[in-house]
Amino acid sequence: MQNRQGFGQTRFLITAFLTAASLSAGTAASAAAETVSTQPAIVQDAAETADFVGGIFASNQVFLAGQPLRKEALVHLKQQGVTHVVNLRTPEEINNPKASPVNVEETSRELGLAFTHLPAGGEAFPFAPAMVDTLAGVLAEAETAGGKVLLHCASGRRATHLWVAYLIRYQHLSADEAVAMGREASFGELPLEGFLGTRLHYSTDPSSPAAAP
Numbered sequence: 001m002q003n004r005q006g007f008g009q010t011r012f013l014i015t016a017f018l019t020a021a022s023l024s025a026g027t028a029a030s031a032a033a034e035t036v037s038t039q040p041a042i043v044q045d046a047a048e049t050a051d052f053v054g055g056i057f058a059s060n061q062v063f064l065a066g067q068p069l070r071k072e073a074l075v076h077l078k079q080q081g082v083t084h085v086v087n088l089r090t091p092e093e094i095n096n097p098k099a100s101p102v103n104v105e106e107t108s109r110e111l112g113l114a115f116t117h118l119p120a121g122g123e124a125f126p127f128a129p130a131m132v133d134t135l136a137g138v139l140a141e142a143e144t145a146g147g148k149v150l151l152h153c154a155s156g157r158r159a160t161h162l163w164v165a166y167l168i169r170y171q172h173l174s175a176d177e178a179v180a181m182g183r184e185a186s187f188g189e190l191p192l193e194g195f196l197g198t199r200l201h202y203s204t205d206p207s208s209p210a211a212a213p
Helices: 003-008 010-019 028-033 071-079 104-110 129-144 157-169 175-183 191-196
Strands: 056-059 062-065 082-087 114-117 148-152
Touching: 010 129, 010 157, 062 157, 071 082, 071 104, 071 148, 082 104, 082 129, 104 114, 114 129, 129 148, 129 157, 148 157, 157 175
Parallel strands: 062 148, 082 114, 082 148
Antiparallel strands: 056 062
16 A cells, blocks of 8 residues: 555544454453553654654654664664564565665564564455454563564554554553544544544444454
């Protein structure tokens, strides 16, 4: 999914991550992930902004970013405690040399970082609650190792939406609270909000089987 495509589909991301399917719960990874604290407000790391498409944002255990532009960016994140990398870019995006100046998987493994490819977006990889559960498992694993996680996509938008969905399902924040945190990163503005000149409020359907793990 290209950047412009992600912008056009922004309003669908949270709903898709939360309600696309009914999933089983109660796994050890899911239970452990609920202990991960991501409450602190996100702060943009100005020193790292130029190394990632769309910049980079940090909230306690998680770094949210777009595509890394230099290998040194990952080296620096490892020095800041990152032990796990989750890449949401699709194979089509990764195989585009103009959009992939750094092979994130190869570089991550060279640095000894655990790498998870979790393609999200487009017809082949529709947004789904299973992706939230995968992220929760990675966060739990990183917490056990005393590390942090880089969650990235092409521009940071999908990464932010997935993280917001995680906050709702696993940290039990209200949709409005989680979206407010996401807006400090790369959540983006809905075209509808721009046309109306106001921000919309979010809520989840408590009757949905996928609304909580």
